[in-house]
Amino acid sequence: MIDGPDFTSAVRAIVADDRDSLVRLVDGGPHLVRTASVAGAERESADIWFFAEIAHYLYAGDTLLHMAAAGFRRRMAEDLLSRGADVTARNRRGAQPLHYAADTNRVLPGAQAEVISILLKAGADPNALDKSGVSPLHRAVRTRGSAAVATLLAGGADPCLKNGSGSTPLHLAQHTTGRGGSGTPEAKAEQAEILRLLMAAGAD
Template sequence: MRETFWSYATPEHVLGCLDAGADLHARDSGFGATPLHWAAAFSQDPAVVTALLDAGANPALKASNGETPLEVAVNEGRPAEIIASLQVVTSLPAACEGWNNKSRGRRTWFFRKLTPDAALTCLEAGADPNARDNSGWTPLHHKLWSGNSTVLAALLDAGADPNARDDFGDSLLHGPAAFSDNPATLALLLDAGADPNARNLDGDTPLHRAAARTDNPAVVALLDASADPNARSHVGYTPLHFAAVVNENAAIVAALLDAGADPNLKNDNGQTPLDLVIGQDRPTEIIEVLEAAQR
């Protein structure tokens, strides 16, 4: 019933309930949610949320899982107008406080979904730029996917660690940056001191990851930042092995070779990059480039 009411409620319905004595801050028995939480989750009309706020609804109150109405709206993927109506001065600091409490895993995801202005306000309100979610990701990990240079720079200026690792040992360069089509993102991290030769738990460097992706500008950027083209993983794979086996673009293979990648290095099974592609369904151009490099 509650979902149905809030899905179809108008500002007039809400004001009518309040005029009849409804408690603006009543909490339900299941989630400890207030009317503002329910409106944030289900209302189809931003004016309903605005009406509750104008009537004095406290946007800082949290449900039993620690979420504010703003967090509910963001985590539920509500329309931008609903989220915008909750991005008021009083609610953003409340949503950002206690960044490291029991709901910290949700909070870093929450940061990823915020608009740039809201994210900057969170930082100004004291949000911890190095808080981690349940996978070890920080707000910087999440915001990298957006490619917003302003927010990334603000996070770094606020003390975000450019060499933060997740629970798999992946650095920021291993993950979002290695798969990004935005060179500015990578440049920001590298300029801030991110290590282009950082290794994860498999011994892979960011260049290993980037070399596996077709048309990846990160390959050239990492090489320009002195990434080692002959770095070996724990099973002896170099970035050239990765590019030979996975990449569809011979230009990436050529870029690695031009940067000094050794085509004769063997993995732990005694295979060179060329050995891995001979007889396989790989682009002819890649095989030809590797054959020419081994002559």
């Protein structure tokens, strides 16, 4: 159980892309859109909080909007926002829903860009930093998502913003991420496009 059976069911509905069930749950319990998980992934128990369908962990403090963003569930994000979900809610690591939407854990560039756009239009800060000093743009660059990078830059993300380690998006784009598959032709193509986007935006 995450924070009551209804919240747990709502998370599962998002993961399963079951919009009807999600809407039924939040309409029956309006408080759910602003409820945050009281538990989540820790180093010693991370596996039980990983949802393979959306390739993402749930952390303490995550809201339903965090999970919809992580899953690139555009219509669900719209449903939650129209019912009062907080686009600036932070989890225990300081991550907002936009940070999750910027993680390119799956190759769904169109869906990812749509969710990012929806969150930005709802008032998400493209330059918000989590507790590690990482912005959504830093995440998008590091996970090699050029569509996410383009959408964030168009939405006002600062191409020169340094992360907590002092690296700019351009620095992150120029170096190997260490992620699996980073040497594939696809990843290299994404890297090249990200470098082009950042340079065009005035990154240094």
